[in-house]
Amino acid sequence: MAARALSFGTVAAAYERFRPGYPHRLFDAVAAYARRPIGTALEIGAGTGKATRLFAGRGVAVTTTEPDAAMLEELRRHVPTTVTTRQAAFEDLGDAGRHDLVYAAAALHWTQPEGRWSRMAALLESGGVFASFGGPVQLADPAVADAVRAAREPFLESDEIASPDGTPADQPMQWPGTELERSEFFTDVEQSVIERRLTMSAGDFVGYLSTVSAYIELPAADRAKVFDQVLQVLPEAVEISADVSVHLARRVADLP
Known part of the structure; x- marks a missing residue:
């Protein structure tokens, strides 16, 4: 998993170009949950700064952390x-201070x-907020999605990342909310979804796929073949579902 987590630097420019940013509604949801001003925030795994720009643009003093040098340069x-x-x-953060918000x-x-x-709680002020958000970019048309899946399968069985704690997709609370609910360090766990529908060209959708770790890990020849096969079955433009799943929790106030 560690090697896969550090694979994105090879496609940093494509990651910036093809991955969708985050909507203003996301900041509004986090701010409403916080119920107090968010002056400082620490971002975990900032990538090329898609979320950084959202929070910094709303007046938050953001410190970003990112292990990959190429992603950080982008x-x-x-x-x-x-x-x-x-x-x-x-x-490896060590003493990174305490913040009103920590997010990933x-x-x-x-x-x-x-x-x-425990490490996350140590980065937060008493009563501070943790937020995790994201979600896959998926083809909205089931028939197109099936065609892409069939084109991909000779090279890659699945391009998804399974739930880290094994929570089934049909359970009401999803990861990381499941872990947060069990944690002694956090309370008031909330889960929500911000629905989004976007349109991409076929080329841009394949550009997005080129930033997904499952494809990055393929041998270069296989990666080129699967992208060619996918392009052949895609219409000129595709509608995608880019819903943002949001998990929020509050650091327990009486922690040392």
Whole structure:
């Protein structure tokens, strides 16, 4: 998992170009949950800064952390100069201060489970907020999705990442909410979904696939073949579902 988590630097420019950003409704949801001003935030696994720009643009003093040097270099090209950047994995942060908000945008599943929540709580002010959000970009038309799946299967059985704690997809509470509900360090766990529908060209959708770790790990020849096969079955433009799943929790106030 560690090697896969550090594979994105090879496609940093494509990641920035083809991955959707985050809607303003996301910030509004986090701010409403916080019920107090969010002055400082620490971002875990910031990638190229898709979420960084959302929070920094709303006046939050954001410190980003990202273990991959190439991703961090791409991020620095796109975020405001007010953003503090740091190359580090979540597990190697050490003393990073305490913040009103700690968040991870499509990155929490790359962190190690051992000590995850005690480490997260130590980064938050008393009563501070943790937020995790993200979600796959999926083809909205089932027939097109089936055609792409058939084109992909000779090279890759699945391009999805399974729930880190094995929670079935039909359960009401999904990961990481399941872990947060069991954690002694957090309370008031909430889960919500921000629905989004976007349109992409076929080429841009394949560009998005090129930033998905399952495809990055394929041998170069197989990767080229699967993308060619997928392009052949896609219409000129595709509608995609890019829903953002949001999990929010509050650090227990009486922790040391």
